[in-house]
Amino acid sequence: MNLAELYAFSPFIVLSATSIVVMLGIAFYRNHVVTNLVTLLGLAVSFLVLPMVASWIPRQVTPLIIEDRYAFFYSGLILASTFLTAMLSYDYLEKLPGDPEEYYLLLILAAFGSVILVASSHFASFFLGLEILSVSLYALIAYPRGMTRNIEAGIKYLVLAGLSSALLLFGMALVYATTGTMEFARLASQAFDTGGPIFLGGTALIIAGVGFKLAVVPFHMWTPDVYEGAPAPVTGFIATVSKGAMFALLLRYFIGVDVISHRSLFLVFAVISVASMFVGNLLALLQKNVKRILAYSSISHLGYLLVAFLAGGAFRVAAVTYYLVAYFITTLGAFGVITVLSGKEREAEDIEGYQGLAKERPWLAAVFTAMLFSLAGIPLTAGFFAKYYVLLAGVGSALWFLVIIMVINSAIGLYYYLRIIVAMYGHAGEKRHFIEEGMSITGGFVLFVLTSLLVWFGVYPGPLVEFIQKTAALLG
């Protein structure tokens, strides 16, 4: 590794150094505030290092890692989201019994695994990144010890993620057996045209492994239970960082492949996409728990994303990236509101518990409304442009069938988002599960930042679009 490669790799080094500092810090001096601040500082520094070393990219750092604009963009997204999650978690953890410090260590490690994923160009780094992420997540989900449902969710995730890792590993082995390479770039160029049944089987297993992480149908079974069982800030983290990093990797893996012209590949993704949209939206209609609704809604959103993924042409990467940015902001915001509203005993997750929120806590209700409208794709929010961008990509590639399914599904989806909004603006009910007052500065700050971004990207998305287009142009 020469000096230039070291520079290009430095954001990652800062991040891993932070994890060590946090770990040693906890060993010597256990203090929640200090640990939190060190974590935030480390995340902020590695985020700020990204633009500083941008002149040294694109660069292949060892065969495993590629540092390019695309990887940096997604790394920035992941670091920023982790930063906000760490801020949100502070108050949440204060309320819990037990020591909160190791939570941050796990969070940093999860973020580290995610940035490795988005920068990996090789099966080895792919798998390593995935495992770092997954193992941290098992512990994060089950972090509040003594709560049975957290542990249940953690174990559920452990078993299924373990299974998916095994599938993935087997798939990689099969692909390697037929092609003799583990580098994405060399795989894509030849093998998809000439690969035999073993290669296709391997690819199918890889898609299954990735599908578990993305929680697309039919690999979605764990989602509602884990979303419900995990602590609210962790749920937000799983919904955004873990899925987003995986999707970024999926896109890079298939970037050299024209998916539309490979019928079988196209069919697989199209079926997954349609099934995710319908299953996610229809099952969300039946839920009474806000976290479960958001879980099913995220399944359908991944279905929408796959529409953009399947579209070829100039819009593909840009549409996926824009959608992910909007989805990150919105989902973090939605779970942020749930986090802020959650009390010591239980989380604010019952839909009936939201009745009268608009009257008691008008600002929080407004923020939550904005987030839900963004998920539904209503103007003035980032979600509107995101949906529009995906439709643009789909229509541009003449994927009329998928696009119309998506339109029908967003109408179905509207219903359950509106149900939450109806509850908030309705009259106060008997059951009230949110905390009546008091919001920490950190929680308020995070929600303020996310809402501002939501509106900014919903009203004036030009600069972001341009930035993403530049990023996408270099990749595609």
Added chain:
Amino acid sequence: MILLLFIIIPLLGGLFAWLFGRRSDPAARWISLVSLLIEQALVVLLWFRNPAAGIGPGAWFADLHSSWIPQLGISFHLAMDGLSLLMVSLTAFLGIMSVAISWTEIRERVGFFHLNLLFILAGINGVFLSMDLFLFYFFWELMLVPMYFLISIWGHENRTYAAIKFFIFTQLSGLLMLLSILGIYFVHARNTGVYTFDYFRLIGTSMTPAVSFWLMMGFFIAFAVKLPAVPFHTWLPDAHTEAPTAGSVVLAGLLLKTGAYGLIRFLVPLFPAAARSLAPAAMILGVIGILYGAVLAFGQRDLKRLVAYTSVSHMGFVLLGIFAWNDLALQGTVLQMICHGISTGALFMLVGALQERIHTRDMDVMGGMWESIPRMGAVVLFFALASLGLPGLGNFVAEFLVLLGSYKVSVIMTSFAVTGLVFATVYSLWIVQRAFHGEKRREWTISDLSLREMAVMFFMIVSLVWLGLYPRPVIDTARPAITGLMQSATSMEAPAAMANGSGNNGGTASQAVMNSGIRELME
């Protein structure tokens, strides 16, 4: 820049109404009223300007073109011709009336109510002014959210159901329109290499008949749901009935008009050939709407639902007129849009005033109220007469022009449509008969219309009489815009027709001459 004010004033007015409304209710009401009055003054000011040519076909009062998201070919393009001016003016007028009529009806969360009301008006103004298809869609969607809140927070018994139904219907149809917008965007880009959503550039995009037809259908469904045309009307009775009075006025008076406006402004000029192939079917839908709406109106017990169904009937004339697509019919359509907005808006206000007093809309409970509230009875009678098309009032002129125009296209459909006027007479007089005359079921001790309500009604009555006796200023304002739209529709067809080897251009021209001849005769 003045066009931006039509969007910014209601937005700011709404925000201030909300902020100050947290302290005092009257402040919210006054702020809303004043901001809408300023808007109305601006429209009148623009009206006296001489419209200029050059922005597109037709005469234009103002234009605002700045970039928004140049990376995707989206611009912030607002422009105002006679048609837009009339619609914006109607928006400001009905907006003022809505604020005034809600003065005592709305007592809860007054500030937030006015925020929503003014945001709807801002969105509607945006729809009437946008000359960029993406911007149009943006405003089109934007006005739904506050409308949803208006129904679901301040509505009547079954408000949640009605609000969600309204939202899903319009959202789904709107997304289909978005697909069509994207479709025409890509077709244009493939033809010319330019990615743009600009209306004037997209006009004249040539495409194969099949593509053109399907893209047009996306627009048609969106506009037909809003209009509403049978069979897309089922959201309307629920939404209108459950909305608070101001919501019903805005829905009937303005939101429905955005559908008609879209058909005139976008659907026909963008897809002239396809629109012509759809015309017979659309006109049949219009006639069905006229008759079906009227019959259902007659069958209602709920007074507000009755008025809602009359909207379906009246908007049938609009659909008929638009797809007849000639001078007379279009002038009639524009006039009908305005007159229906005023007359139905007034009827909704009266129903609302009645409900505020007797807490029911059930006509079986009413009866014999004329003695106790003669002023309200008289005003209801006036608007019932307007609604049935009494000569001398605006609706008569409008429907007459539409029928004249459609007669030239199809005699049979026009004859059926005319019978709608008979039905209208029945249901309109039925309102007065059942509510105000007949057997007195109760000793009514209720107050008559207050000074404020009388003032509102006075303005509404005066404008309808004005439109009935002297509609020329309105028609003169609309005419250049209509001519411009017809030009852009035919100029697009001309090359296609020449390519086909059959120049029916002459036919259109001679038709235009004939039209103006008839117009001269009328005047």
